[in-house]
Structure formats: structure tokens, C-alpha cells
Amino acid sequence: MLDAVYLYKTALAPELRAEIERLASDSGCGAFEVVKFRRDRGQLSLLHYPAFDTDPFPCLAQSTVLDLHTGLVRVRRYDINSAPVLHRKELLLPLGDRRYREWAALSRQAEEAGLFNHPREIGARTGWERQLALAELRVEGHALVEVRQEVQRHRTALVRYALSTPMCALQQHGFLDGRLRVFDYGCGRGGDLAQLERLMVPAAGWDPYFAPTRPRTPADVVNLGFVLNVIESPIERAEALCAAWGLTGSLLVVAVLIGGRSAWEKHRLFRDGVLTSKGTFQKYFAQEELRTFIEQHTGREPIALAPGLFFVFRNDEDEQAFLADRQRSRAAERVPRPRLPKPERAVRPAPSARQKAAKPDRWEPFRDLVEIYWSRALELGRLPEPGEFEHEQALLKAGSAARVLAHCIERFGEGPLLEARARRMSDLLVWLALACFERRRSSQKLPPRLRADVKSFWGGWSKAQDAGKALLFSAGEKGALLRAAESAVAAQLGVLDGTHALFVLGRAVRSLPGILRVYVGCAAQLVGDPESADVLKVHLQGGKLTLLNYDDFDRPLPDLVERVKVDLRRAGIQFFSYDTPQYLPQPLLWKSRLLAHSDPDRARCERLETRLVNLGFDLDEFLDRPAFQLRLAARGYEQRGWVLRKLNGPSRGL
Numbered sequence: 001m002l003d004a005v006y007l008y009k010t011a012l013a014p015e016l017r018a019e020i021e022r023l024a025s026d027s028g029c030g031a032f033e034v035v036k037f038r039r040d041r042g043q044l045s046l047l048h049y050p051a052f053d054t055d056p057f058p059c060l061a062q063s064t065v066l067d068l069h070t071g072l073v074r075v076r077r078y079d080i081n082s083a084p085v086l087h088r089k090e091l092l093l094p095l096g097d098r099r100y101r102e103w104a105a106l107s108r109q110a111e112e113a114g115l116f117n118h119p120r121e122i123g124a125r126t127g128w129e130r131q132l133a134l135a136e137l138r139v140e141g142h143a144l145v146e147v148r149q150e151v152q153r154h155r156t157a158l159v160r161y162a163l164s165t166p167m168c169a170l171q172q173h174g175f176l177d178g179r180l181r182v183f184d185y186g187c188g189r190g191g192d193l194a195q196l197e198r199l200m201v202p203a204a205g206w207d208p209y210f211a212p213t214r215p216r217t218p219a220d221v222v223n224l225g226f227v228l229n230v231i232e233s234p235i236e237r238a239e240a241l242c243a244a245w246g247l248t249g250s251l252l253v254v255a256v257l258i259g260g261r262s263a264w265e266k267h268r269l270f271r272d273g274v275l276t277s278k279g280t281f282q283k284y285f286a287q288e289e290l291r292t293f294i295e296q297h298t299g300r301e302p303i304a305l306a307p308g309l310f311f312v313f314r315n316d317e318d319e320q321a322f323l324a325d326r327q328r329s330r331a332a333e334r335v336p337r338p339r340l341p342k343p344e345r346a347v348r349p350a351p352s353a354r355q356k357a358a359k360p361d362r363w364e365p366f367r368d369l370v371e372i373y374w375s376r377a378l379e380l381g382r383l384p385e386p387g388e389f390e391h392e393q394a395l396l397k398a399g400s401a402a403r404v405l406a407h408c409i410e411r412f413g414e415g416p417l418l419e420a421r422a423r424r425m426s427d428l429l430v431w432l433a434l435a436c437f438e439r440r441r442s443s444q445k446l447p448p449r450l451r452a453d454v455k456s457f458w459g460g461w462s463k464a465q466d467a468g469k470a471l472l473f474s475a476g477e478k479g480a481l482l483r484a485a486e487s488a489v490a491a492q493l494g495v496l497d498g499t500h501a502l503f504v505l506g507r508a509v510r511s512l513p514g515i516l517r518v519y520v521g522c523a524a525q526l527v528g529d530p531e532s533a534d535v536l537k538v539h540l541q542g543g544k545l546t547l548l549n550y551d552d553f554d555r556p557l558p559d560l561v562e563r564v565k566v567d568l569r570r571a572g573i574q575f576f577s578y579d580t581p582q583y584l585p586q587p588l589l590w591k592s593r594l595l596a597h598s599d600p601d602r603a604r605c606e607r608l609e610t611r612l613v614n615l616g617f618d619l620d621e622f623l624d625r626p627a628f629q630l631r632l633a634a635r636g637y638e639q640r641g642w643v644l645r646k647l648n649g650p651s652r653g654l
């Protein structure tokens with residue numbers, strides 16, 4: 001049996017209605033349209049919906065509850081935002097009311113649109129309006145009509161004076177050296193294209209708004225930069241990705257915005273994103289969502305470069321060459337040029353004319369060629385295989401590979417080649433360990449250079465894989481990680497927080513011991529390039545990595561503005577932005593500990609920090625920027641660059 005019955009007042013029997021109106025008048029209730037009986041409690045509620053007849057979903061303005069046992073009267077008025085909304089109001093009408101059909105049709109329409117699927121969310125006015133907006137519907141008369149939302153996609157295009165983030169990534173990895181053609185899909189106002197022209201990179205672009213008549217032409221490298229996130233239709237998003245991929249010869253770069261919670265909160269929800277006040281749409285992708293989306297539509301496994309930034313290679317060999325090259329250590333980038341031995345200091349008697357004629361140096365005509373050959377061998381860490389040295393035909397004139405090698409060793413010594421080999425092997429071991437962690441499909445197909453590396457250094461693929469696996473497993477051992485962290489600290493590459501975490505500069509990652517590079521690399525496969533972060537916190541106990549970004553790391557006491565936490569065990573990523581009222585920027589008070597002794601900033605950084613300690617600061621305390629400044633001011637100082645200045649007093653340098 002129903003406990004509560006709702007009735008529109010015209011549905012009441014005349015005597016009952018007169019009686020209730022008398023009660024309402026006695027209790028000072030005023031107007032009411034709907035009557036609610038609660039039989040279980042003996043209560044009568046008189047509900048005032050001022051727009052009951054005209055508003056299809058009227059809001060309750062006031063309820064008056066009369067207790068029929070005690071005679072007590074309770075009146076409640078509702079705020080317009082939290083006011084309860086009446087749905088399916090036709091159910092309250094008396095039989096035969098001519099409005100029933102129209103109102104019932106509206107309820108059916110709302111039901112079909114799924115508006116009543118979440119009853120808890122539509123009870124109050126704001127929640128109800130939110131559901132309508134999400135369904136892109138609006139109420140007109142007693143009917144629902146679609147909202148025609150004109151999204152101003154082109155208004156998202158910026159005027160650029162420098163390369164965009166995806167183009168910078170291409171440049172950093174050597175794809176903008178002029179050998180490859182670039183196509184900018186959704187090029188906006190053409191800022192990137194203008195920069196590429198300056199760099200003499202052959203490039204073209206197309207945009208549905210700014211350059212709709214230009215042809216969409218295939219290219220080695222295609223950029224789809226900040227396009228997917230401005231498209232409000234998921235189908236069109238997929239079409240844009242497929243079209244860009246269709247033009248891609250070798251490499252597609254995809255960049256989108258990645259937003260934290262604050263980004264969502266600032267704007268009105270629309271479909272699976274938000275509508276900004278400029279009438280533009282933004283879809284804030286999650287990193288894994290974007291990875292899956294790209295994989296679904298290209299059939300390739302994308303490579304994360306940074307949050308919201310992926311490379312997608314057309315073929316396996318190029319993908320593996322990129323992954324291996326990415327592990328090239330800093331030391332390998334500084335391969336020394338072959339140095340000729342210094343001439344003997346001791347003065348020797350000048351050779352006689354006969355001696356000179358008797359012993360011509362057979363290597364003299366090949367001197368430059370041999371140097372270039374040696375330099376290539378140092379770059380590879382081994383002797384070049386056929387096809388790996390561009391002047392090999394010319395060199396053959398000097399002698400067989402074995403003779404040339406013997407001559408090189410005599411001339412330059414064996415040491416540099418052994419060092420280069422060890423360096424290259426340790427870089428490739430990191431690549432092998434990460435390949436084993438990631439299990440990419442492409443790892444079965446190596447380009448010729450990597451095949452030659454594997455054969456020369458390990459004798460074959462299976463031995464190389466075993467070596468990679470061993471390194472990967474050691475990256476999971478806490479003791480081994482801690483020892484590697486200690487050796488990194490000894491090499492002035494970072495600072496330890498007890499046995500808990502190692503802090504290192506992002507730019508120092510490729511100088512770390514292999515085991516730490518593997519640990520960081522595993523996290524990087526989820527989030528992107530760890531070198532792009534200012535500071536990394538390697539959690540030595542918990543299978544986590546945190547990437548810390550500062551407003552301008554090179555300035556004194558830089559402010560932490562973003563923290564990205566990667567949980568390796570759960571494969572989860574959390575973003576924290578420090579520019580919200582909840583999280584304020586935090587100055588880094590102990591930057592000097594991260595800098596090597598040779599760093600030119602280290603001394604003045606230390607002086608500033610010592611000064612803070614003398615003023616009673618605990619450098620390890622978490623202080624936000626306003627709190628730091630307030631505390632400094634309370635001690636009578638302010639920070640000016642590398643200097644603490646006395647307030648209202650003369651400047652005091654450090």
C-alpha cells in the first residue's frame with residue numbers, strides 16, 4: 001500500500017478540497033497547488049509550485065506540513081537552486097484532464113532520452129539542469145528540443161612565435177633536420193609551418209578553418225597537434241586521427257591537452273568534455289585513454305613522450321631504432337673525436353734523405369679516411385659492418401678491415417674502442433630490459449644496425465634478451481636499487497632522502513647507473529620522457545616515481561607547479577597542479593643539493609640556503625609560496641633573486 005499520495009488540487013472531491021482550503025487558511029499557508037497525504041504519519045503537506053500549470057518541470061517554492069494528530073504546522077521555503085523539481089506532473093492530474101496527453105508525452109520523451117536514469121541526481125533544480133545540458137536538450141513549451149551548440153573550434157588556434165610542444169619533440173629527436181617531409185594536420189594559423197620554413201624543413205599543412213583549400217598530402221612525419229582535444233564529436237575525432245595516420249609515411253606525433261580536476265571545474269560540462277566561455281570545446285584526455293584511442297585507430301603501439309604527447313611509428317624497425325636511440329647515454333653523446341698522438345718532445349735527428357726515400361708512410365694518403373673510420377667505430381662501439389661506413393670502398397684501397405683495425409689500434413690505442421663498446425653495451429642493455437618490460441610487438445623486428453649490435457655484443461638475440469631480463473629483475477630489488485642510488489650520489493648525480501628516495505635532475509637521467517635508468521624507464525613508458533621533468537623522485541621502496549616540474553628551475557628558489565606521480569605496480573598516474581587555491585606553488589628551498597659541484601649556480605644557491613637556515617627556516621619543511629614570504633617578512637626580509645634583502649632597509653648581499 002502507498003504511504004504517500006500526491007494530488008493536484010482540482011483532483012480533490014469538492015468537499016475535501018473546501019476542508020483543506022479552510023485548514024490552509026487557518027494555518028496561514030497561502031497558495032498551494034498540490035496536496036500530499038502521508039497516511040503512515042498522519043500528515044498533510046500543501047505544496048506550492050507557483051508555475052505548476054506553465055512550467056513542464058515546476059520547482060517547489062514552499063511546503064506546509066500539517067500534523068493531523070497534534071495540529072502542529074511546519075513551513076519550509078526553498079532556495080531557487082536547491083528547490084525540488086516535480087517530474088511526471090501529469091500523474092497528479094484528475095482523470096479526463098485535457099492536458100494529460102501532452103504532459104505524458106513529455107515524460108515519455110524525457111524517459112527515452114535517459115533523463116530519469118539517475119533519480120538521485122535530478123531531484124534538485126541544479127542537478128536537473130545539469131542532466132539536460134549533458135544530454136544537450138532544452139525544454140521548450142511542454143517538449144524537449146535538441147540544443148544546437150555551435151562549437152567554435154577554430155578559436156582554439158593560437159598565434160605561435162616558436163615551435164609547438166610536439167614540433168619541439170620532433171626537433172629534439174632529430175626529425176626536423178631537413179631530410180624528412182613534414183605535414184601539419186590541423187595546422188591552425190600556420191605558426192609551426194612558418195617556423196619549419198625558417199629551419200628549411202620541407203613542410204605543408206591543412207586546416208578545416210584556416211587552410212581548407214590546401215591539399216592533404218602524404219609526408220614522412222605528420223603532426224596532429226592539439227586537434228583531437230578541440231573536437232566535440234568522438235566520431236569526428238577518430239576520423240581526424242585516421243586521416244592523419246593515412247598520410248603518415250614513417251612517424252605520426254599526436255599531442256592533446258591533459259587536464260587535472262581544476263580544468264574540469266572551471267567550465268561547463270558538455271558531452272565528454274567542457275565548453276569554455278569562448279564557445280570552444282576541450283576534451284581533457286587521460287594518458288591511458290589517449291594511448292588506447294591511438295592504438296585502436298592506428299593498430300600501432302604508441303610511445304609516450306610526455307603527458308598528452310605520443311609518437312606512433314609506421315614500422316617496427318623505425319620504432320625499435322627510436323627506442324634504442326632514446327637510451328643513448330650522455331657519455332655516448334660526447335664520444336671523443338679521435339686524437340692523434342702528440343709529437344715526441346725529444347728532439348730526434350732529422351732522417352737522412354736516403355731514409356726518407358726508403359720508408360714512405362703507406363697510410364699517409366688515407367690519414368683522414370682512417371680518422372673518420374675510427375670515429376664511426378667509436379660511435380658504434382664496434383667495427384662498422386658492411387653498409388655502415390659510407391666510405392668503405394675508398395677504405396678498402398688502404399687494406400683489409402683487419403689491417404685497418406690493426407693500424408687504428410697502433411695509432412689511437414685500443415682503450416677508446418673498449419670504452420665505447422662498454423658504453424654502448426650498457427645503453428643497449430637498458431633498451432633490452434625495457435623491451436622485456438614492455439613486450440612490444442615490434443621487438444621481434446630490429447633494424448640492421450641493432451641486429452649487428454646484438455650479434456657483436458652478445459652473440460645473438462636470445463643471449464641479449466637474457467642479459468636485459470637480468471637487468472630488469474635487478475631493478476625490482478630494493479637492495480640493488482639502493483646501492484645504485486648511493487653510487488649515483490657519489491657521482492654527484494643526486495641526493496638521497498635516507499633509504500626512502502633518490503632525487504635527481506631530469507637532465508641527469510641518462511647518466512645514472514643502468515638499473516636506475518631501467519626503473520625510471522619503466523615509469524616513463526606510462527607517462528613519457530622523464531628527462532623533460534625538472535626533478536625526479538625515485539621511490540626506492542614503493543615502486544613509484546614522481547616527476548616534479550617548477551615554474552623556472554634555473555631561478556633561485558623555483559616554485560613547484562606540477563607533480564606527476566606514477567605507480568608502477570598499479571600502472572596508474574596522478575597529476576597534481578600547484579596553481580589552485582587548494583594547492584599553492586611551493587618554493588624548493590634545497591636546490592643546491594641537486595646540483596653538481598661543478599654547477600656554476602651551486603655556490604650562490606648554497607649561500608642563499610644557509611642564510612635561510614640562519615633565519616630559522618627548516619629547508620625540508622613543506623611551505624607554500626605565500627607562507628614562505630610571510631615568514632620571511634616576519635623576520636624582516638624579502639627575497640630578491642639570489643639575495644635576501646632587509647625590509648625597509650639597505651640591501652644586504654649574501
Ligand SMILES: C[S@@+](CC[C@H](N)C(=O)[O-])C[C@H]1O[C@@H](n2cnc3c(N)ncnc32)[C@H](O)[C@@H]1O
Nearest residue numbers: 153154156157164186187188209225226227240
Ligand atoms: C588548438 S588548434 C591547434 C592548431 C595547431 N596544430 C597548433 O598547434 O598551433 C586546433 C585546430 O584544429 C582544427 N580542427 C578542428 N577540427 C578539425 C578536424 N576535424 N581535422 C583537423 N583539424 C581540425 C581547428 O581549426 C584548429 O585550427
